[in-house]
Amino acid sequence: MTRLGQGLALRPCTTPLLVTGTAVLRLADLPPPGRLPPSGAAVTVSMHGVANLLAALVALDGHAARMLLLAGDMPAAEVLRLAEAAGCDVLLSDRADLPGAIRPEAGHGAGPPGVTRATEWILASSGTTGLPKLIRHDLSGLSRSVRPLATGAPRPVWALGYEPTRFAGLQVLLQAVLGGGTLVAAEAGTGLAARLGLFTRAGCTHFSATPTLWRQILMHPAADGLKLRQITLGGEIADQPVLSALATRFPAARITHIYASTEAGVGFSVTDGREGFPAGLLEGGRLRIDEGRLWIRPAGPPPGSLGPMPLPMNEDGFIDTRDRVERRGDRVHFLGREGGGINVGGAKVQPEMVERAILMLPEVALVRVTGKRNPLSGAVIIAEVVPREPPEDQAGFRRLVIQHCRATLPPEAVPALIRLAPELAVNASGKLMRG
Amino acid sequence: MQAIILRVFAEIWREQYGTAPPVIELQAPLLDCGLDSLGFAVLVTRLELELGYDPFTLSDEVFYPRTMAEFVSFYEQNRPAD
Numbered sequence: 232m233t234r235l236g237q238g239l240a241l242r243p244c245t246t247p248l249l250v251t252g253t254a255v256l257r258l259a260d261l262p263p264p265g266r267l268p269p270s271g272a273a274v275t276v277s278m279h280g281v282a283n284l285l286a287a288l289v290a291l292d293g294h295a296a297r298m299l300l301l302a303g304d305m306p307a308a309e310v311l312r313l314a315e316a317a318g319c320d321v322l323l324s325d326r327a328d329l330p331g332a333i334r335p336e337a338g339h340g341a342g343p344p345g346v347t348r349a350t351e352w353i354l355a356s357s358g359t360t361g362l363p364k365l366i367r368h369d370l371s372g373l374s375r376s377v378r379p380l381a382t383g384a385p386r387p388v389w390a391l392g393y394e395p396t397r398f399a400g401l402q403v404l405l406q407a408v409l410g411g412g413t414l415v416a417a418e419a420g421t422g423l424a425a426r427l428g429l430f431t432r433a434g435c436t437h438f439s440a441t442p443t444l445w446r447q448i449l450m451h452p453a454a455d456g457l458k459l460r461q462i463t464l465g466g467e468i469a470d471q472p473v474l475s476a477l478a479t480r481f482p483a484a485r486i487t488h489i490y491a492s493t494e495a496g497v498g499f500s501v502t503d504g505r506e507g508f509p510a511g512l513l514e515g516g517r518l519r520i521d522e523g524r525l526w527i528r529p530a531g532p533p534p535g536s537l538g539p540m541p542l543p544m545n546e547d548g549f550i551d552t553r554d555r556v557e558r559r560g561d562r563v564h565f566l567g568r569e570g571g572g573i574n575v576g577g578a579k580v581q582p583e584m585v586e587r588a589i590l591m592l593p594e595v596a597l598v599r600v601t602g603k604r605n606p607l608s609g610a611v612i613i614a615e616v617v618p619r620e621p622p623e624d625q626a627g628f629r630r631l632v633i634q635h636c637r638a639t640l641p642p643e644a645v646p647a648l649i650r651l652a653p654e655l656a657v658n659a660s661g662k663l664m665r666g
Numbered sequence: 667m668q669a670i671i672l673r674v675f676a677e678i679w680r681e682q683y684g685t686a687p688p689v690i691e692l693q694a695p696l697l698d699c700g701l702d703s704l705g706f707a708v709l710v711t712r713l714e715l716e717l718g719y720d721p722f723t724l725s726d727e728v729f730y731p732r733t734m735a736e737f738v739s740f741y742e743q744n745r746p747a748d
Contacts, residue, residue: 608707
């Protein structure tokens with residue numbers, strides 16, 4: 232068992248480990264992690280600063296029995312609730328709204344000497360509905376896809392495009408620091424133009440982000456200075472427009488899209504510039520299509536989940552991704568989420584929720600909400616609405632529905648377009664026919 | 667074309683913010699005008715209803731406009747022949 236700190240000790244000591252908007256840090260410059268809890272403690276970590284997060288990971292891996300990693304902008308009540316669910320009674324944080332936490336500036340106590348132990352890394356799944364699941368990993372599993380720096384190869388400089396405590400963000404963080412490179416991370420709350428400026432000044436060569444963020448980057452002139460050799464898309468399904476546009480805009484870069492989940496780890500990575508994945512990967516024993524959905528068998532020992540919700544795993548050890556797929560010839564394509572969620576700018580929208588909101592209007596008889604593909608946001612919401620009485624002012628009626636949605640729904644769930652329809656098709660059981 | 671696009675832009679702006687839309691600098695970064703990428707996705711959807719075409723799906727070339735001038739000229743260049 233190699234600890235994170237031991238892995239980092241192999242790095243050349245002059246290579247910057249982390250570049251932020253305000254500092255360039257080598258390993259020796261990492262801030263003190265605070266007064267360490269006793270060896271074997273179960274610890275929650277929620278940090279605003281990436282340097283503080285990295286320092287905590289180095290100090291705790293091999294020292295704590297368990298660390299629960301939560302985003303620095305997660306609401307405080309949610310942090311406390313998940314900490315309790317994970318049985319973590321010590322909290323390390325640089326946040327002002329978590330008063331009981333051990334703070335980084337509390338001084339560098341080495342802590343009582345303890346044996347080096349295996350540390351559980353607990354990640355919260357993004358949980359599109361209801362409570363996030365808490366998934367148990369360890370460093371060797373999380374760093375399985377880390378590629379070491381080849382002799383003589385230029386040092387990669389990684390731009391961090393994700394929240395670093397999410398699965399995709401940790402992958403980038405570990406690849407950067409254990410792969411002999413440098414991680415470049417903007418302070419929380421930095422706008423896109425300033426982040427792109429930092430990534431350009433820091434000489435980023437590698438950049439991993441969601442397709443949603445890449446679409447915004449493609450629309451931003453501040454990205455013109457980036458000299459990228461590696462572009463990675465993860466966290467959401469990559470579609471052909473964003474892959475093609477990246478290839479045109481950054482012709483020198485290799486473009487990889489990765490399919491991974493907190494529960495199953497990395498499923499595949501594809502570099503041929505086409506959406507979906509080669510059907511040949513289904514022969515490798517780790518990917519399978521069943522009931523029209525993609526299932527993944529984790530590469531290592533199966534991850535565990537804490538709490539009452541078991542992983543959706545079948546008896547062969549395959550985990551249900553709930554992503555619907557279809558094989559067409561030599562390619563497998565993604566069709567959307569089981570349950571019909573629509574991805575609008577990276578946020579999942581349930582059409583039924585939008586329908587319920589619109590049906591609250593007494594002027595509306597029937598409504599059907601669908602997604603429409605859009606190159607700038609992945610998809611937009613379209614609502615077909617049957618009014619109770621044909622409105623005299625159609626534009627005014629549309630405005631009424633939109634204003635009602637604005638007042639009652641999150642921004643991504645507000646329909647981009649209201650189509651007025653005289654009627655909507657229903658099936659034999661009286662349910663709306665969906666696409 | 668530019669007038670239609672700016673009119674629909676103003677409509678969406680008023681819907682989202684309830685204020686008068688800003689004066690658009692044609693050469694300034696598109697996302698700096700205050701409307702986010704979701705707002706522009708809405709603009710593309712509304713313009714399809716207004717103009718009868720969506721250049722982003724018609725065009726073989728994948729294009730992400732960076733300024734309002736690029737956005738307008740993309741609509742002009744990909745206008746279907748009558």
